[in-house]
Amino acid sequence: MVSGTTAARIPGSIVPDVSTQETATEEREIAAEQQVVDRVYARLEVLRGQARDLEGEGYGRAAGNSAAGLVERDAIVHRAATRMRELDTEEEGIVFGRLDFDDGDIYHIGRLGVRDGIQPLLVDWRAPAAAPFYRATTGDPLGVVRRRVIFCRGPRVVGLDDDVLTPEAAGDLRVLGEGALLASLRRSRGPHMRDIVTTIQREQDEAIRAPARGVTLITGGPGTGKTQVALHRAAYLLYTDRGRFTGDRILVVGPSTVFTDYIGRVLPSLGEDSVHLRAIGELFDGVTATRRERAEVAAVKGSERMLGVLADLIWQTPPSAPRNLRLVYAGQVLTLDADELTAARREIRARCEREGTPPNSARPTAVAVLTERLWSRVDGAHLDRELFTDEAADRPEFHRFLHGWWPALTPAAVLGWLADPTIVPDAATLAPSYQDQAGWAVDDVPLLDELEGLLGTPPPPPRAPKPEWQLRELTSGPRLVDTFVLSTGLRDGWELYAPGVATPIAVAGAGIDNDQTGLAQRWAEAIILREGHRVVGWIDGYDPHGEEGYVPELAEPLPVAEADDTPVPDQYLHVIVDEAQDLSPMECRMIARRAAYASMTVVGDLGQATHPLAAGGWPELVARLGKREVRAMELRTGYRVPQLIADYAARALAPGIEPTRSYQPGGTLTVRRVDDVAAAARAAIDGLETGATVAVIAADDTAAALDLPAGVTVVPASMVKGLEFDHVIVLEPADIVAAEPRGLARLYVALTRAVAGLVVLHRRPLPPELIDDL
Numbered sequence: 001m002v003s004g005t006t007a008a009r010i011p012g013s014i015v016p017d018v019s020t021q022e023t024a025t026e027e028r029e030i031a032a033e034q035q036v037v038d039r040v041y042a043r044l045e046v047l048r049g050q051a052r053d054l055e056g057e058g059y060g061r062a063a064g065n066s067a068a069g070l071v072e073r074d075a076i077v078h079r080a081a082t083r084m085r086e087l088d089t090e091e092e093g094i095v096f097g098r099l100d101f102d103d104g105d106i107y108h109i110g111r112l113g114v115r116d117g118i119q120p121l122l123v124d125w126r127a128p129a130a131a132p133f134y135r136a137t138t139g140d141p142l143g144v145v146r147r148r149v150i151f152c153r154g155p156r157v158v159g160l161d162d163d164v165l166t167p168e169a170a171g172d173l174r175v176l177g178e179g180a181l182l183a184s185l186r187r188s189r190g191p192h193m194r195d196i197v198t199t200i201q202r203e204q205d206e207a208i209r210a211p212a213r214g215v216t217l218i219t220g221g222p223g224t225g226k227t228q229v230a231l232h233r234a235a236y237l238l239y240t241d242r243g244r245f246t247g248d249r250i251l252v253v254g255p256s257t258v259f260t261d262y263i264g265r266v267l268p269s270l271g272e273d274s275v276h277l278r279a280i281g282e283l284f285d286g287v288t289a290t291r292r293e294r295a296e297v298a299a300v301k302g303s304e305r306m307l308g309v310l311a312d313l314i315w316q317t318p319p320s321a322p323r324n325l326r327l328v329y330a331g332q333v334l335t336l337d338a339d340e341l342t343a344a345r346r347e348i349r350a351r352c353e354r355e356g357t358p359p360n361s362a363r364p365t366a367v368a369v370l371t372e373r374l375w376s377r378v379d380g381a382h383l384d385r386e387l388f389t390d391e392a393a394d395r396p397e398f399h400r401f402l403h404g405w406w407p408a409l410t411p412a413a414v415l416g417w418l419a420d421p422t423i424v425p426d427a428a429t430l431a432p433s434y435q436d437q438a439g440w441a442v443d444d445v446p447l448l449d450e451l452e453g454l455l456g457t458p459p460p461p462p463r464a465p466k467p468e469w470q471l472r473e474l475t476s477g478p479r480l481v482d483t484f485v486l487s488t489g490l491r492d493g494w495e496l497y498a499p500g501v502a503t504p505i506a507v508a509g510a511g512i513d514n515d516q517t518g519l520a521q522r523w524a525e526a527i528i529l530r531e532g533h534r535v536v537g538w539i540d541g542y543d544p545h546g547e548e549g550y551v552p553e554l555a556e557p558l559p560v561a562e563a564d565d566t567p568v569p570d571q572y573l574h575v576i577v578d579e580a581q582d583l584s585p586m587e588c589r590m591i592a593r594r595a596a597y598a599s600m601t602v603v604g605d606l607g608q609a610t611h612p613l614a615a616g617g618w619p620e621l622v623a624r625l626g627k628r629e630v631r632a633m634e635l636r637t638g639y640r641v642p643q644l645i646a647d648y649a650a651r652a653l654a655p656g657i658e659p660t661r662s663y664q665p666g667g668t669l670t671v672r673r674v675d676d677v678a679a680a681a682r683a684a685i686d687g688l689e690t691g692a693t694v695a696v697i698a699a700d701d702t703a704a705a706l707d708l709p710a711g712v713t714v715v716p717a718s719m720v721k722g723l724e725f726d727h728v729i730v731l732e733p734a735d736i737v738a739a740e741p742r743g744l745a746r747l748y749v750a751l752t753r754a755v756a757g758l759v760v761l762h763r764r765p766l767p768p769e770l771i772d773d774l
């Protein structure tokens, strides 16, 4: 790094010993930047005032209570609220950067864009014009001669840090804005993750600004900023296509509620609050699951074999169902006993499965089968069969029976049957996990979600019906389309799909660039004409992989139904999955249902995979998510764990995975054999500086029983994924390893959580992988 004459004067930054003259220059520069910041604040005040006035005007429109006035009011108030939200970004560091170009242009970069009339005062960090702030290097300056980071405390400029990018400047830049980056990395971690908008690094910026289309895979070791990139990417996508993505159309999925709570402030601090942030255990409406099953049970519940179990379960007799049906008709007592009812149920299931009717829509079939069987009992040469059927089905006793024997089923009720040996005699591994437990486990959530689709329309209380695309077939992945679709893929370029055909009927290859939509449409029109249809226009739609495409409007509509491209209310258009390496096949299916028509960002690190059914590689995982092509990006530099700790943790890293090179300076590492680990942990905590975040990480069973001072966070090893603390104390690594089949990977995760200091305390021998010549 080359520090310019205006080196930062902020605590923790590298500050060269500057002369008096340099100090005077710096003060002048700070004063100049202060003027810019003042103008931005003043302008923001004006804009906020205008938004408030607009809101007032909106309410005024409804004064006469006319329908038109009310509609207008809502529109104006909504517009005003949107504007207010846009202006309501984090106050600290609204202006944080400046770019000086070789042609004399100067831009100030900030958390949001601010104009004064037509003149830009501040460029939003996500605008294309701001990209050089994160990408320019001495080798590739992109026209930039100086990049400046501006440090503010509230509205006051307190320091500057310059990178000079002229050819005369010596050396190449290792990182962008080194002083600012170091200052940020050295800051003590709080209970919540902070955004990194000032110090995003080049490779991170490339991942953040990757196109929305298709699947973007972002990999990297612990602390390389994957989560940060994922969140900043959500903010970037909103900025680039607000109309499309606003209103909860982006879903971010994290591994646990502790994690989503930890990262929950990043997007609001970037001025974005319209992203759905959910832990895996919260994806099914009405359930918040936090408990994770032990590996043996997780391996059963997460497996696709559960599909067969569930498909069977939904047709079982409910535990509270009456054992026989008795009806008196025309003086005759008609009965169906338990065996006959079992046979009737089998027949109902067979008929429904043939017709694709789910259990919750199967009552009419149940009535038909039962009345047929009752009729066969009637001595009825003189009776009318149709009349019998109508009358029998109308009897209160028949209604009562049906209510208990074929009730409307909820996913929760049906999943609970797994604990009932009279219903599922061979599900012995699962039964204990449904008995005496406090609520659902995270591993149950995909099963509940699957059941909702299998059971069909849920019973009252009435809910909005699930859109058809969520009730799709049991397998995720490519579907047949009902119409022609023109879509572009990363590898093969433009492709044309035809109704009912799983693979493209034509591929344009290198002949037509990805961005030549008009040309591609003319190409497709010619092929569709050969198929006997004339195209009169194009509308937006989706290809069989759920990615955006163009659907032709045909002169003569196709004999099959055209794809319904009207947006359904809860359809996500982009799904970001963090810690994706750990998704079980069933979790993938749950996410795939939500991403059926969405582009995706998949984020993870195979070295941290701990789920017993974790995919062996990224292509397998992406296929489980029902997607195909991937734009892969790798983050190579770590910003959390100091090198000293990273090297130690790498001993627990699975072979074949490259350890991360760390940029975090300093760090301390202590590994100690002790007689009493809890007492040693208490002593280690006593010695730490106040204000720092500290976590004690232990195997789940040990963590539950630990007696530590109030205020110390004890994190079970299974919950620590994605989190970080200034100081981490890992207890009894051998217990963490022994607790599960992928215990060593779990230990690797635990060892890579510390920003400043790692203490490892053990009484039992260390796992052999950790023993070295330390």
Ligand SMILES: Nc1ncnc2c1ncn2[C@@H]1O[C@H](COP(=O)(O)OP(=O)(O)OP(=O)(O)O)[C@@H](O)[C@H]1O
Binding pocket: 181, 184, 185, 193, 194, 195, 196, 199, 200, 201, 204, 220, 221, 222, 223, 224, 225, 226, 227, 228, 229, 605, 608, 639, 640, 721, 722, 723, 724, 752
């Ligand atoms: N460019 C950056 N500037 C400042 N801090 C950064 C930068 N990139 C990452 N960090 C910090 O490094 C830490 C690790 O980031 P993050 O949690 O996103 O990494 P990760 O790759 O998701 O880690 P893990 O795989 O362990 O969950 C965070 O404190 C984050 O703020």
